[in-house]
Amino acid sequence: MIVLTNITQLVLMILSVGLFVSTLEYIKKIQIFAPNGLLSWNVMQLNWGQQDQKTFLKPLFKLFSQSGLATLFVIRCLLLVGLVFFQLQSVFGWILISLLAVSLLTSSLITRYGSDGSDQMSMLIVITLVLCHLPGLASPRLADIGLWFIGLQACLSYSVAGIAKLASAEWRASTAIRDVFSTKTYGSQKASMFLQKYPAANGFLCWNVMIMETLFPLCLFLPWPYAMIFLIWGFTFHFFTAVIMGLNSFFWAFMATYPALYFINHQMPWHLF
Structure with missing residues (x-):
């Protein structure tokens, strides 16, 4: 007999291993997000027009700095470790994976040119799990x-x-x-x-x-x-x-x-x- 909870948890655990490894890789090469780095926010912000840069982009300057992203990646690692101890079906587990989704969406703004199909698949899985296990509606x-x-x-x-x-x-x-x-x-x-x-x-x-x-x-x-x-x-x-x-x-x-x-x-x- 197939236990639905076990299948869903297995999907999450396998994905979490991959995300943990890829996040550690980002931490190791964090210098690519430096002002003169390959994925510097000074360059990536040019994807938006000048008017946009004057409004909602300015608060992102500190977040997308080398130190800001290092903090974001460390937090992501902690979220992934937390998901090992809390079931997705629990409220706290859902909060952890929701925060994980937020971190992935946030970092995608600056890693868009370094992303690939695996990043899209990972994002799709995480968002699907968030929506399908919403407390009160799950x-x-x-x-x-x-x-x-x-x-x-x-x-x-x-x-x-x-x-x-x-x-x-x-x-x-x-x-x-x-x-x-x-x-x-x-x-x-x-x-x-x-x-x-x-x-x-x-x-x-x-x-x-x-x-x-x-x-x-x-x-x-x-x-x-x-x-x-x-x-x-x-x-x-x-x-x-x-x-x-x-x-x-x-x-x-x-x-x-x-x-x-x-x-x-x-x-x-x-x-x-």
């Missing part, structure tokens, strides 16, 4: 809807990414992964040399990613033993992406959706086979 039905939304969003993300790759000439020509591994930002010399030595591996990896991403929503309908093939593939894909390309935030953000996928699969009244 119910098993609403929590159920939240898990469905998270799981379907994960499937949509995979499928859209797969279709976009199928439309790409570089991916169909089986050169995309090799080219990415050859870059300085996301590359790996060992992986690049391996793919140059074994060209057939390029085709296998490219088409494997395209097909599995495109067909990923099947994990909702197939009997669980077969659905696990997609989840094991996803785990392996994100794990090696984290190891080789350094995109560890994607691993935790998408692994957090897998309990929801498990929940949806077991809620299906029928399967394709």
Whole structure:
């Protein structure tokens, strides 16, 4: 029997690990938010017009300073630790995750150019959990809807990414992964040399990613033993992406959706086979 509370808590715990790691990374490289840093507020505030800068942006100057953001990230770490001890279904647990959502939304104003799909997925999960566990309105039905939304969003993300790759000439020509591994930002010399030595591996990896991403929503309908093939593939894909390309935030953000996928699969009244 599936316990809804346990599934929701597992989603939160996996996501919390990822957010804790990424927040520690921000603390370690806090100098990028210095006045002459890559994500300096002196530059990021230019996203808004001059009139806006004279009104609501000025109070953010101190918050988005190097020391202000360091404080915000430390507070976020404390919130994440607190969520380990307080259930999301409790009032205090809901307050903690609500404050976590506020911290994520606030920092997104200055990290928008350094964010990626994992940040969007993390934000989506946190806000969904906040809305679906609102004290006084929370119910098993609403929590159920939240898990469905998270799981379907994960499937949509995979499928859209797969279709976009199928439309790409570089991916169909089986050169995309090799080219990415050859870059300085996301590359790996060992992986690049391996793919140059074994060209057939390029085709296998490219088409494997395209097909599995495109067909990923099947994990909702197939009997669980077969659905696990997609989840094991996803785990392996994100794990090696984290190891080789350094995109560890994607691993935790998408692994957090897998309990929801498990929940949806077991809620299906029928399967394709």
